[in-house]
Amino acid sequence: MRVLVTGASGNVGRFVVKELQQLGEEVVVAGTNKQKLIGIFGSDVEAVTLDFTSPDTFKEAIKNIDRVFLMRPPHLGKVKDMYPFIDHLSEQSLQLVVFLSLMGVSRNPFPPHYRIEKYIEQKCLPYTHVRPGFFMQNISGVHAEEIKQQNKVFVPAGNSETSFIDARDIGLTIAKMLHQPEKHHDKAYTLTGKEALTYNQVADILSDVTGKDIVYDKPSMLAYRKYYIEERQLDPTYVTVTMMLYLMTRLGTAKPVTADFSEITGKEPTSFKQFALDHVAAFK
Known part of the structure; x- marks a missing residue:
């Protein structure tokens, strides 16, 4: 079948x-x-x-x-x-x-x-x-434009951690x-991956991999919404959904690390640094 x-x-x-x-x-x-x-x-x-x-x-x-x-x-x-x-x-x-x-x-x-x-x-x-948990591909996808063009990670996640x-x-x-x-x-x-990272740590890893000085901009929810709707011209409904997810992230829901991936596959999950190395072209 x-x-x-x-x-x-x-x-x-x-x-x-x-x-x-x-x-x-x-x-x-x-x-x-x-x-x-x-x-x-x-x-x-x-x-x-x-x-x-x-x-x-x-x-x-x-x-x-x-x-x-x-x-x-x-x-x-x-x-x-x-x-x-x-x-x-x-x-x-x-x-x-x-x-x-x-x-x-x-x-x-x-x-x-x-x-x-x-x-x-x-x-x-x-x-x-x-x-x-959050896909690493979100960073190399929808959020890559700000990393490439402005050397910044632009998500409203505050100081929270994400696995x-x-x-x-x-x-x-x-x-x-x-x-x-x-x-x-x-x-x-x-x-999840094997570690929970702040977006400051994400920016540091991207800086190391690309050789650029990338920073975490840490926008407010309203600034994020305004930018992604007016500047990026993304669908308002999509932007609202992502805002809800980042709000939950701020509350700590994206932080836990589990062993489910390793128990099912017998392998270690990909680290964010390895992912960044594999996708460096998306950030440069």
Whole structure:
């Protein structure tokens, strides 16, 4: 049987696909833009159209599928838009559904991930909730522009600490779970790196790796919102969600360090310095 990977073109999905292939699994990648998926993965995997808001795409997407990696698309406005597909999954004979959730969500009912977790459980699906910390790729992605152009890390996290994790490590962990589904039924894991860093420490590591003098700007929430909406012209809803996450970070929710990654994979998580070395071009 085969593994369906939703969100395959995203930060985590690409690595899930890569690691599943390394394990010899037959992979089907799903998304709203089938041609984009074909462009990314070529003929190595089968690409199918899947739109959570279009139930007529469900049947073909899960044909001959017995395991699913499920993630909520960032653009999906309403949590309930995910429910019809989860309903459809509950009618199939599946070995495991791995849902990409959020660190600390079991104690925080406000993010949409909390309600999706609960709905999956209510449907009696064999599930694993993966709750990663902040992606290192956020620094090399959305926040890289200020690092490159202004030599500053611009996030409203105050003096808090964050146990960043590399999306490559998340992808490896999820692939291991899907490869041996019987080991992970009805469980939840929190994935973090091996250390919690302040953003001052992040700036110091980036300075060391790039040879530039990078500082942590430590903006207020309002300054962050104004800059990212007016200067970067990012979607206000997206900016508001990130503000909520950074508010929770200030309250200490992103600080804990767990051993879940090592226990599942038998490896040490990637350090932030190694990540910065691997992605130095993003910061220079």
